[in-house]
Amino acid sequence: MASRGIVLIQPRQITQAREQLSLTDQPEMQRKTKKKPSKPMEPAKARLITETVCLIAALNREYGNPPAETAYLDCVAAKRRLLCSLCAQRYGRNQPVVSPSYPPEVVLPPPFLLPAPKSKAKSSDKISKEDRVLITSRLQDLAIRIWRENHVKDEYRHLPRSAYFPPSLSKLVISRIRSLGSVADLLSLIGPLSWRFAFQYGSDLYSLIAQIQVSQFPARKKAHGKRRRVESDETRWMLNLPRRVARFPNVKHLRM
Secondary structure, eight states: OOOOOOOOOOHHHHHHHHHHHHHHTSOHHHHTTSOOOSSOOOHHHHHHHTOSSOHHHHHHHHHTOSOTTTTTSOTTTTTOSSOOHHHHHHHTOOOOOOOOOOOTTOOOOOSOOOOOOOOOOOGGGOOOHHHHHHHHHHHHHHHHHHHHHHTTSGGGTTSOGGGTSOHHHHHHHHHTTTTOOSHHHHHHHHGGGTOTTHHHHHHHHHHHHHHHHHHHOGGGHHHHHHHHHTOOHHHHHHTTOOOOOOOOTTOOOOOO
């Protein structure tokens, strides 16, 4: 069965491989004057990533793969179904690899989790090391609960445990926990992380944050109460929370 493997190589590794191979070809006296890399690369790996003709032929040479009649020829001469990247480039052939389609009920995980946005913390957001440890423990309790309630569901079974409550989410929440005054603030903060459980557990996460603010930072209790009362109905609708209508004198409420 024909298959294709993709290897990602950094430019500095290619440079290191070329320098190492050039040192190998030099005489011993001249080699001592050159600076050697801190950790030598495997010779087979160095020869492979510096190959310029055919990657498959290079692999066959390193491992002695059969058959000898075609193993050392390039992809076109050996009539291989899939050309390596070097042969495709030399012969001007484009062979896109189309992955098979998945059933409609399968939900694929995101390709990667975005790191927390880097920004300088305000002096009012700084917390002590002891508070950070306690807050991390409280957030981990919520993370365990989210994992237990969802990891057995078919649409989430393929997710790694870290996807239920990513470390980047915990780090970001801790860095801004003193300044979060509403669910809207929380959703705006964690939005770039694309946390898949944001709308399902956003209210639970904010409730925990509010408890931590009151218990760990009592100075924010009064301000927190004021900001929570002005939380928008739009945010509550996004989280499927019961609609709370403020009552004002001489104002008619329209139902839509």
